[in-house]
Amino acid sequence: MKKRFEFAKFAPLFALILLFVISSLTSPYFLNFRNITNILRQSSYTGIIGLGLTFVIIGGGIDLSVGSMVALAGGLAVMVLNAAGAGAMAIVWAVLAGLCAGALLGMVNGLIVTKGRIAPFIATLGTMSIFRSLTLYISNAGEFRSANDLYPELGSGYILGLPIPVWIFFLMAVGFHIILNNTRFGRYVCAVGANERVAEYSAIKIDLVKFLTYVLTGLSVAVSAILLSSRLNSLSSSNAGVFYELDAIAAVVIGGTSLSGGAGSVFGTVIGAVILGMINNMLNMVGVSPYLQGTVKGLVIIFAVLAQYKRKSN
Amino acid sequence: MNTPFFEAQGIAKEFSGVPALSGIDLSLSTGEILGVIGENGAGKSTLIKIISGIYQPSAGRLLLDGAPVFMKTPLFAKRLGVSVVPQEFNLIGSLSVFENVFLGGELRKGVLLDKKAMREKTAALLSELGSSVSPGELVDNLSVAQKQLVEIAKAMVHESRLLILDEPTTVLTKEETAVLFTRMRSLKARGVAMIYISHKLAEVREICDRVMVMRDGEKISEDPASDMDEREMARRMVGRELTQIFPEKTVPREAPALEAAGLTSPKGVEDMTFTLHEGEILGVAGLMGSGKTALAETLMGLRQKSAGEVRIKGKEARIRRPKDAVLLNMAYLSEDRQGKGLVLGFDIPQNITLISLKNYCRGLIDKGAERKKAAEYVEAFNIKAASLDIELRRLSGGNQQKVYLSKWMDVSPEILILNEPTRGIDVNAKTEIYRFINSLARSGIACMVISSELEEIIGLCSRALVLREGRIAGEVSGEALNEESIMYLAAGLGAGKGTAQ
Ligand SMILES: Nc1ncnc2c1ncn2[C@@H]1O[C@H](COP(=O)(O)OP(=O)(O)OP(=O)(O)O)[C@@H](O)[C@H]1O
Ligand SMILES: [Mg+2]
Numbered sequence: 040m041k042k043r044f045e046f047a048k049f050a051p052l053f054a055l056i057l058l059f060v061i062s063s064l065t066s067p068y069f070l071n072f073r074n075i076t077n078i079l080r081q082s083s084y085t086g087i088i089g090l091g092l093t094f095v096i097i098g099g100g101i102d103l104s105v106g107s108m109v110a111l112a113g114g115l116a117v118m119v120l121n122a123a124g125a126g127a128m129a130i131v132w133a134v135l136a137g138l139c140a141g142a143l144l145g146m147v148n149g150l151i152v153t154k155g156r157i158a159p160f161i162a163t164l165g166t167m168s169i170f171r172s173l174t175l176y177i178s179n180a181g182e183f184r185s186a187n188d189l190y191p192e193l194g195s196g197y198i199l200g201l202p203i204p205v206w207i208f209f210l211m212a213v214g215f216h217i218i219l220n221n222t223r224f225g226r227y228v229c230a231v232g233a234n235e236r237v238a239e240y241s242a243i244k245i246d247l248v249k250f251l252t253y254v255l256t257g258l259s260v261a262v263s264a265i266l267l268s269s270r271l272n273s274l275s276s277s278n279a280g281v282f283y284e285l286d287a288i289a290a291v292v293i294g295g296t297s298l299s300g301g302a303g304s305v306f307g308t309v310i311g312a313v314i315l316g317m318i319n320n321m322l323n324m325v326g327v328s329p330y331l332q333g334t335v336k337g338l339v340i341i342f343a344v345l346a347q348y349k350r351k352s353n
Numbered sequence: 354m355n356t357p358f359f360e361a362q363g364i365a366k367e368f369s370g371v372p373a374l375s376g377i378d379l380s381l382s383t384g385e386i387l388g389v390i391g392e393n394g395a396g397k398s399t400l401i402k403i404i405s406g407i408y409q410p411s412a413g414r415l416l417l418d419g420a421p422v423f424m425k426t427p428l429f430a431k432r433l434g435v436s437v438v439p440q441e442f443n444l445i446g447s448l449s450v451f452e453n454v455f456l457g458g459e460l461r462k463g464v465l466l467d468k469k470a471m472r473e474k475t476a477a478l479l480s481e482l483g484s485s486v487s488p489g490e491l492v493d494n495l496s497v498a499q500k501q502l503v504e505i506a507k508a509m510v511h512e513s514r515l516l517i518l519d520e521p522t523t524v525l526t527k528e529e530t531a532v533l534f535t536r537m538r539s540l541k542a543r544g545v546a547m548i549y550i551s552h553k554l555a556e557v558r559e560i561c562d563r564v565m566v567m568r569d570g571e572k573i574s575e576d577p578a579s580d581m582d583e584r585e586m587a588r589r590m591v592g593r594e595l596t597q598i599f600p601e602k603t604v605p606r607e608a609p610a611l612e613a614a615g616l617t618s619p620k621g622v623e624d625m626t627f628t629l630h631e632g633e634i635l636g637v638a639g640l641m642g643s644g645k646t647a648l649a650e651t652l653m654g655l656r657q658k659s660a661g662e663v664r665i666k667g668k669e670a671r672i673r674r675p676k677d678a679v680l681l682n683m684a685y686l687s688e689d690r691q692g693k694g695l696v697l698g699f700d701i702p703q704n705i706t707l708i709s710l711k712n713y714c715r716g717l718i719d720k721g722a723e724r725k726k727a728a729e730y731v732e733a734f735n736i737k738a739a740s741l742d743i744e745l746r747r748l749s750g751g752n753q754q755k756v757y758l759s760k761w762m763d764v765s766p767e768i769l770i771l772n773e774p775t776r777g778i779d780v781n782a783k784t785e786i787y788r789f790i791n792s793l794a795r796s797g798i799a800c801m802v803i804s805s806e807l808e809e810i811i812g813l814c815s816r817a818l819v820l821r822e823g824r825i826a827g828e829v830s831g832e833a834l835n836e837e838s839i840m841y842l843a844a845g846l847g848a849g850k851g852t853a854q
Contacts, residue, residue, distance in 0.1 A: 221717040223710050230707060233696045240655070240693040241707045241760075242679040301698050 050346065051295050051310045058317050066324040076202055078316045082290075083208035084263050085283055086312030089290035090208075090215045091259030093308045094252040096291050097219070099232040099300035100159035102148060102253060105260050105287055107170035109280030112140040112257075113264030114174050117183035117274055120190060129187055137265045138258060144170060145257020149250035167284070178276040185272045194270030204266045208309070211262070216305040228252060232300030289336065290315055293343040314339070357382045359515055359546065364413035366399055366570075368747070371739050373399045374570045377413070381515065383544040386537070388561030388578060390554065392590050392779040393751025394737035396570040397550045398440050401517045404548075405437045406430035428457065434514035438505050438521050440550075440750045440777065441691050446493035451475035453492055454507045478506045483532035484641075497688050498524045498641040498805070505533065509540070516540065517548045520750065522556060523776045524688055526640055526805040526843075534560050552751070552779050553806070554583040566590055591781045598784050599812035600791040605633030608666075610768050610799035611683075613652070615661035621647030623823040624661070629768070629799045634790065636810035636817030637803040638839050644823040645803045646688065649770045653678045653685040665768070679708065684766035686758060688773040688803075694757040697746040701738060702727035704745055704756055709763040730759035733789075735782060750777040758786065769793065772803040787813055807836050819843050 062069045069075075088105050095102050116137030123129035144166070151162040185191075196203045219225035227248045230238045238245050263283075268274040292298060293314055294307025318339060322332045357380035366374040374396045381387055389397050402408045404415065406424035414421050417433060424430045427437075444453045451468075454475045460467040475488040484502040486495060492503065501524055508516060518537075522530045537547060537560060551557050557564060558578050566573040566589040573589055581589075588594055611629040616622055621644045629635050639645050650656045652663065654672040663670050665681050672678045678685070687693040695704050702723040706713055713723050727741055734755040738748055745753055754777050761769070774790070775783045790813065794800050804810050810817050816830035819842035827842040829835075 217717065221720075223714055223718065226703065226707070226710060226718065230696050230699070233698050234692075236693050237696055240675060240685070240687055242675040243707075244674075244676060301696075 048295070048304075051293060051307050051314070051343075054293075054343075055310050055314050055317075058314060058321075062317060062321045062324075065321060068324060069321070072200075074320065076200070076205065078320045079205045079208075079313065080202040081319065082312040082316030083202075083204040084267050085286040085315070086208050086290060086309060087204075087211060087259050087263040087266070088256070088283060088287040089259075089294075089308040089312050090211055090305060091252075091256035092287050093215070093291050093294075093296055093303055093305055094219070094225075094228055095159075095256050096288075096296055096298060097232045097300055097303040098228045098249050098252045099235070100152060100249060100252065101163065101288070101298075102256050103160065103163040103284045104144070104148060104167040104170055105256065106280040106283035106285075107167045107174065108141065108144050108257065108260045109264040109267065109283055110174040110274065110276055111170045111177075112137050112144060112261045113268040113274045113279060114178060114183040114276060115140045116261070116265050117185050117268050118177075121186045125187060127189055130190055130193065133187075133190070134265055137261045139261075141257040141259075141261025141264070142254050143257070145254040145260070146250070148257070149253035152253065153246040153250050174276045174279075180276055182276065183268065183274045185268065190269050191272045192269075194266045194268075204270070207262065207266065208312075211259070212305055212309045219303075219305050224248070224251065229302060233302070286312075286315055286336075289340045289343075292340060292347075295347065297347060298344070311343075358418050360416040361400075361404065362414055362416065364400065364403055364410045364415075366396075366403060366408060367411045368739075372570055374403070374410075377567075377572050379565060379572075379575075381546040381548070383514075383546055384541050385563070386541060386547045386549055386561045388557040388564040389548060389550045389567060390552070390557055390564060390586055390590055391567030391573075393755070393777075393782055394749040395567040395590075395779075397567055398519055398749060399570075400567075401437060401519055401548060401550065404430070404515075405435050405517060431457075431511070431513075434512070436508040436511065436513040436516050438508045438516075438518045440519040442500050442504055444492045444500060444503060444507075447491065449489050449491055450479075450486055450495070450503050451488035453503060454478070454488075454510050456507070458511055474510065475506065478510060479503070482506060482536060483529055496642065496646060497692075498529065501525060502529075509536070513545060515546050515548070517550075519550045520552065520777055521549075522551060522553060524773055524805055527807065527840075528844075529641055529805075530556060552777065552783075554586045554780065557586065558583060568592060587780045590779065598780070598787065600788050602813075602815050603632060603634060603791060603794040605630040605794075605815055606797065609664070610666060611652070611801075612664040612667075613661065614664075616648075616651060616658060616663065617660040618647060618651040618656045618658045620651075620656050621823045622651050622656075622658070625825050626661075627818055627825060627828070629801055631799050632794050632797045633816065634794045634800045634802055634814045636814030636834075637801060637820060638805075638807060638810050638817055638843060639820030639826075640843050642822075643820040643843065645820055646772060647823065648820065649685055649687075649772055649801070649803060652770060653683060655685075679764065682765070682767035683770065684761040684764055684768070685770045686761050686772055686774055688776060690754055690757045690776070694760070695745050695753060698744055700742045700744060701731065701736070701756055702741055705730055705759045705763055707760060709765075712763075726763065727759075730756075730762070734759060734785065751779055751782065754778055755782065755786075766798065768799045768801075770801045770803070773805065774802065775804075775806070775809065807839055810839070811835060821845050 092102055116133045119136035120129050120133035123132040148163055148166055151157055152159050198206055227243050231245050231248050235245055290311035291308050294304060294311035296303025296307060360380040362378055364374055364377040377400055391397050403410050406427045406429055451471045455471045460470050472488040479486055482502050486499050505521055549561055561578045563575055564578045564581060565575040608631045609628045610631045614626050616625040637645050651658050654674045654677050670681055705727050706723050713719050724741055736755045737752050775786055790800055802814060811834055817834055818828050819826045819839050821843055829838050
């Protein structure tokens with residue numbers, strides 16, 4: 040049993056390695072350092088969101104609003120940035136504003152789910168629409184364009200050869216991994232997701248735990264939104280974050296976290312995000328029509344869930 | 354007896370290299386009831402899971418009417434006439450009682466479901482089993498004892514040749530068990546063979562023709578039930594002579610730990626007034642639906658009280674959520690270990706420390722300390738597990754119960770409410786648990802023991818409340834703490850010989 044269990048745990052990692060080998064054989068450019076860092080950068084935007092989402096999903100919930108939240112939180116951050124004038128201090132304000140906005144939007148989701156007793160799927164389907172429409176309204180369906188020259192540094196800069204978003208993604212992953220595995224909150228999230236009744240009888244504040252998972256997701260979304268808007272130096276109200284919920288959920292699921300809650304892995308989500316990024320990259324390189332890329336992605340998700348189901352049943 | 358129609362030969366089972374069963378032979382003739390007994394983790398449930406197609410044996414074979422059969426799936430086994438009442442419930446909470454009873458074998462009228470017929474049959478069967486539950490009720494709303502009867506009905510609703518009952522009476526009182534036995538006898542008369550697993554040895558002696566004893570996955574003996582008394586059964590299970598089961602009774606202290614006055618909850622508690630003292634073991638007895646669980650859950654803030662007050666150590670207590678109760682050093686072991694007690698996907702340390710986790714945190718969880726503590730409980734309660742990291746779902750029922758008990762022990766409670774604490778626990782481990790409860794009481798902890806087993810209440814407690822229809826029908830202590838007077842009060846036949854409330 041020990042052996043089989045270990046295998047199941049590392050299955051996403053094996054998939055990643057396999058994909059890596061296939062990709063490097065298919066295209067000579069794949070192994071370019073620049074290409075690798077690009078893949079990692081592309082993966083980090085949805086990956087960071089996936090980190091927070093991992094908690095929501097382990098806790099038995101789901102958050103469909105993350106894509107719209109990217110646009111709203113990011114848009115607000117850029118607005119504060121422009122209002123705060125020039126210089127580095129303005130960026131600090133923008134980051135703080137973005138994080139606050141993300142946390143607040145997460146709280147909205149958390150409150151609707153816990154106090155309103157509305158199924159997370161429906162609740163966040165609603166806020167997905169609300170957040171997007173608010174973004175469009177605020178920007179008059181236009182763009183949030185940053186007027187700060189320093190701002191792009193954040194999203195495009197490099198530290199020790201790696202893009203800043205990748206550093207942030209990895210550091211957050213380590214932090215979230217510790218939160219999940221080594222803190223009370225993390226343990227409670229697993230308990231609530233596994234069996235709410237048991238958690239209630241164990242004197243765990245179920246609503247608070249669930250609420251916090253949504254706030255954590257909101258914060259992750261905010262980080263992603265800030266990095267994204269800084270990379271582009273602007274954010275489109277209609278396009279930013281579209282379909283991010285799909286990619287983020289896919290990253291979580293491919294990483295081995297069960298959609299029925301109760302158990303999961305933060306590093307799995309990191310691997311899931313990178314797998315998705317790598318697939319995109321490879322399809323581009325071999326010249327598969329971009330219209331077909333969604334099909335491939337969809338197949339990978341279905342396959343991952345199938346593998347999970349098979350694993351569970353034996 | 355006529356020739357056996359069902360046989361198992363040399364059945365063995367390994368779980369990732371660890372043997373759980375080896376070389377088990379058994380045979381059953383029509384109308385025969387075989388009792389299977391053995392300590393927790395002896396392999397009883399594993400054996401019946403193999404017979405009913407849930408697990409495949411690592412070695413050995415099953416024969417039906419002399420021909421080998423391969424029990425591919427539980428459904429396949431069911432089609433061949435093998436029905437099971439599993440040890441852990443397998444009901445769907447969001448479906449109604451009759452939908453569960455007929456799940457997978459729905460009655461039809463043309464293409465449509467014949468709900469009317471299913472309802473009627475379910476109602477008839479349940480009332481025959483002594484349950485008044487309405488067929489349309491959601492299973493989620495049932496008490497544990499009611500669920501048990503639904504599970505039994507589900508196994509009995511279709512004709513079967515072999516009916517397997519894995520600890521069906523752990524939450525049933527004597528009366529309810531007697532009704533079940535009547536039903537079993539009539540099935541027996543119709544030629545249905547049965548395998549009956551229980552830790553209540555008196556029941557095994559009463560209903561079974563033969564008794565098979567298992568120890569560490571092996572068959573130790575098989576004899577006619579009439580040849581063995583309970584003592585002998587216990588001796589063979591454990592492999593040595595068992596000394597006295599119940600420790601000497603404790604003497605409660607003067608100081609009250611918990612006082613309830615006029616306690617009322619819309620869900621099954623009517624005007625209950627009583628006092629639980631420090632160092633006391635107070636029993637709570639009553640038939641199914643008499644309010645035992647309702648009382649405990651109201652005290653713990655799991656059900657809201659509508660009137661009355663609760664005082665803890667003389668101070669009025671406001672308990673609205675379990676958390677409030679835990680902060681007042683109260684602990685509650687529910688009778689539903691899988692539904693309300695344990696996270697089946699967590700390992701042993703994670704389960705034991707779920708409530709007391711704060712004590713293991715210095716910022717982060719100190720997993721070393723967690724494991725160390727868990728290892729202590731495994732040792733103290735003799736929990737049989739391949740390793741500490743094993744998922745709880747892989748432990749035998751009785752061993753899960755021991756982990757659950759450890760979980761509440763770890764919060765060092767001052768008031769301990771135990772609902773069926775020895776549910777599914779073997780005779781040997783029971784003695785350990787009784788000793789343990791007794792020593793807790795001696796150290797001043799106030800214990801309330803809710804049980805459907807009267808021997809437990811009589812042997813362990815110094816005083817007992819008898820509930821009936823949500824009220825305290827009476828209180829018995831001293832000489833009056835005997836089966837007869839408890840039964841009298843529970844059945845509403847007057848005040849018995851006890852000191853009436
Ligand atoms: N799925 C599983 N994986 C690993 N080990 C298992 C599994 N199922 C059972 N076991 C082990 O097999 C042994 C026998 O378990 P089983 O459930 O048959 O005991 P039992 O006799 O029914 O005990 P109880 O009286 O406690 O119900 C136990 O040691 C248990 O840990
Ligand atoms: Mg068992």
